[in-house]
Amino acid sequence: MSAAVTTTAPAPAETGETRTVLALALPALMLFVGVVVIPLAMTVMLSFHDWGQYKGIEPVFILKNWQEIASDPYYAEMFWRTFRVAVLATLITAVFGVPEAYILHRMSGPWKGFFLLVILGPLLISVVARTLGWALLFGGNNGLANKLLMSLGLISSPVRFMFTETGMVVALAHAMMPFMVLAVWTALQRLDPQIENAAASLGAGSLTVIRRIILPQIMPGVLSGAIIVFSLSASAFATPAIIGGRRLKVAATLAYDEFLNTLNWPLGAAVAVLLLIALVLIVVGSNALIERRYQEMFR
Amino acid sequence: MTRNGPIALAFHALFVVFMLAPIVVVCWVAFTPEGFLSIPTTNFSLRWFRTIAAYPEFVHAFGVSLWLGALSSFVSLLFAVPAALAISRYRFPGREALSALFLSPLMIPHVVLGIAFLRFFTSVGVGGTFLALVIAHVIVVFPFALRLTLAAATGMDRRIEMAAISLGADGWTMFRRVILPSILPGLISGWALAFIQSFDDLTMTVFLAAPGTETLPVRMFLYIQDNIDPLVTSVSASVIAITMTVLILLDRFYGLDRVLTAKGGERGDAGR
Numbered sequence: 001m002s003a004a005v006t007t008t009a010p011a012p013a014e015t016g017e018t019r020t021v022l023a024l025a026l027p028a029l030m031l032f033v034g035v036v037v038i039p040l041a042m043t044v045m046l047s048f049h050d051w052g053q054y055k056g057i058e059p060v061f062i063l064k065n066w067q068e069i070a071s072d073p074y075y076a077e078m079f080w081r082t083f084r085v086a087v088l089a090t091l092i093t094a095v096f097g098v099p100e101a102y103i104l105h106r107m108s109g110p111w112k113g114f115f116l117l118v119i120l121g122p123l124l125i126s127v128v129a130r131t132l133g134w135a136l137l138f139g140g141n142n143g144l145a146n147k148l149l150m151s152l153g154l155i156s157s158p159v160r161f162m163f164t165e166t167g168m169v170v171a172l173a174h175a176m177m178p179f180m181v182l183a184v185w186t187a188l189q190r191l192d193p194q195i196e197n198a199a200a201s202l203g204a205g206s207l208t209v210i211r212r213i214i215l216p217q218i219m220p221g222v223l224s225g226a227i228i229v230f231s232l233s234a235s236a237f238a239t240p241a242i243i244g245g246r247r248l249k250v251a252a253t254l255a256y257d258e259f260l261n262t263l264n265w266p267l268g269a270a271v272a273v274l275l276l277i278a279l280v281l282i283v284v285g286s287n288a289l290i291e292r293r294y295q296e297m298f299r
Numbered sequence: 300m301t302r303n304g305p306i307a308l309a310f311h312a313l314f315v316v317f318m319l320a321p322i323v324v325v326c327w328v329a330f331t332p333e334g335f336l337s338i339p340t341t342n343f344s345l346r347w348f349r350t351i352a353a354y355p356e357f358v359h360a361f362g363v364s365l366w367l368g369a370l371s372s373f374v375s376l377l378f379a380v381p382a383a384l385a386i387s388r389y390r391f392p393g394r395e396a397l398s399a400l401f402l403s404p405l406m407i408p409h410v411v412l413g414i415a416f417l418r419f420f421t422s423v424g425v426g427g428t429f430l431a432l433v434i435a436h437v438i439v440v441f442p443f444a445l446r447l448t449l450a451a452a453t454g455m456d457r458r459i460e461m462a463a464i465s466l467g468a469d470g471w472t473m474f475r476r477v478i479l480p481s482i483l484p485g486l487i488s489g490w491a492l493a494f495i496q497s498f499d500d501l502t503m504t505v506f507l508a509a510p511g512t513e514t515l516p517v518r519m520f521l522y523i524q525d526n527i528d529p530l531v532t533s534v535s536a537s538v539i540a541i542t543m544t545v546l547i548l549l550d551r552f553y554g555l556d557r558v559l560t561a562k563g564g565e566r567g568d569a570g571r
Contacts, residue, residue, distance in 0.1 A: 133321025235408030
C-alpha cells in the first residue's frame with residue numbers, strides 16, 4: 001500500500017520551490033539512477049553477450065542465450081516448476097491464511113496483538129534459520145514432520161519432503177504466510193462491523209455472513225496478498241536452494257548456478273531477465289484485471 | 300463482535316504451531332549435548348554455542364553483518380530523509396514516478412538485483428569489496444527507511460513549523476530544531492527495520508560476498524549447502540535471539556503493527 005505516499009495532498013509547488021525539491025530529492029535520485037537503473041540496463045545487455053568456456057564473456061550482440069532458453073526443454077521444465085511451486089504455495093497461504101486472519105480479527109485486544117506478533121514476527125527472522133528449521137523437521141523418513149503426520153493418522157507411509165517439490169511448497173508457504181495474513185488483516189480492518197451485525201439481525205447464519213458479507217469485501221485484499229506471495233515465491237532463492245537441493249532447480253537457483261558455478265554470466269542474466277519480465281507481466285496484468293473487476297462491482 | 304468458536308480456536312492453535320515449529324526446532328536442537336543433530340529431552344548443553352567461538356569465519360561474518368547493517372541503514376536514511384521531505388511536502392511533476400522508483404527495490408526480485416549489482420560492481424572494479432556491499436544494501440533497505448520517514452513526515456503537525464518560521468527560524472535551524480526532533484521516532488524505527496532487512500538478506504548478498512566480506516546469512520547458507528550439524532543451529536539460534544531483541548525493542552518503542560503495516564501489502568524480503 002502506498003497510503004503513506006498518496007494520502008496527503010501537499011500544496012502545489014510555487015516558483016522557487018522547484019529548486020528546493022530538486023536539492024532534496026536529487027541525491028537519492030542520482031543514487032538510484034547510478035546503482036539501480038544503469039546496472040539493470042547492463043544486465044539486459046549482458047544477456048545478449050556471447051560466452052565460451054575459454055574465451056569468457058564477449059561483448060557482442062547475439063540471441064544465443066535467448067535461443068538456448070527457448071529451445072532447450074530443460075529451461076521450460078525449470079520455469080514450469082518455478083511457476084507450479086509458486087502457485088501451490090500461493091493457494092496454501094490463501095486457504096489457511098484467510099481464515100486465520102479472520103480469526104485474528106475476531107479476537108479481543110491483547111490476544112489479537114500478541115498473536116499478530118507471533119504470526120508476523122517470522123517475517124523478520126532470518127530466512128536461512130527458518131529454512132534450516134524445515135530441513136530439520138523434514139530430515140529423512142523418520143523426521144519429526146513425518147512422525148507427527150503418521151501419529152495423527154493423516155498419512156500411512158512417510159512422505160519425502162527433503163529434495164522434493166512437496167517440501168519446497170510447504171517451506172515456501174510458511175515463509176510467505178505472514179504476507180497473506182497481513183494483506184487480509186488490513187482488508188478486514190477496513191470492514192464496517194455494522195454490516196455484519198445488520199446481516200445477523202436479518203437472520204443470516206455465521207457461514208452465510210462469511211460467504212455473502214465478509215468474503216466479497218475482503219476479496220481485493222486476498223487477491224493482492226496472492227499477488228505478493230506468488231511473485232515472492234516465484235523469485236525465492238533460499239528455500240528452494242536448501243530444501244530443493246542441487247538437483248531441483250528453480251529460476252533463482254539456476255541463475256545463481258550460472259553466475260557462481262558455471263560462470264556463464266550471459267546465460268544467467270538471460271534467465272534472470274526472463275524471470276523479471278514474466279513477473280512484471282503477471283503482476284501488472286493481474287492488478288489490472290482485479291482493478292477492472294472491482295471497479296465494475298462498486299460502480 | 301462474536302467470539303471465535305472451538306473449531307476456529309483449534310484451527311488457530313494448529314496454525315500457530317505451524318508458524319512456530321521450524322523456529323522452535325532450530326533453537327531446541329541448538330541446546331543438544333550430543334555431537335550430532337538430536338532433540339535434547341533431559342540434558343541441555345551450551346557446548347554448540349561455545350563451539351561458535353572456535354570458528355573464526357562465523358565470528359568474522361557476524362561482525363561484517365553487524366557493521367554492514369548499521370552502516371547501510373544509516374547511509375540509507377541520509378538519502379531517504381531529504382527525499383521523504385520532498386515527496387511529503389511538495390507536489391511536483393514526476394512525484395509519483397519518483398516514489399515508485401524509490402520503492403522499486405521491493406518489486407524487483409532480489410536475485411535480479413544481486414545479478415545487476417554483481418555485473419555493475421565487477422565492471423567498475425569494486426567487486427567483492429565491503430564498499431560494494433554497503434552500496435547494494437543502501438539500495439535494498441532504502442524503501443523501508445523511506446516508508447517510515449515518509450509516515451513520520453506526513454504525520455507532522457505543520458503548525459509547529461509555521462510557528463518556527465514566524466519566530467524567524469531559517470531553513471537549517473528549522474530542520475535541526477523542529478523537523479528532526481519530531482520525525483526522530485520514525486527515523487529510529489526506520490533504521491531498525493532497515494537494519495533487520497540488511498542483517499537477514501541472503502539472496503542479493505550471496506552474489507556480492509567474497510571470502511572476507513561474507514555476511515552471516517551467506518556464511519550460514521554456504522555451510523548448510525555442505526552439511527547440517529548442530530553448529531549451524533546454534534548460530535541460527537543466536538541470530539534468531541538478536542532479531543527477536545530488535546523486534547521487541549521496536550514493538551515497545553514504536554509498535555510492530557505500525558512498522559509492519561507501513562510496509563504491509565507490499566513486498567518485503569521474505570522470499571529471498
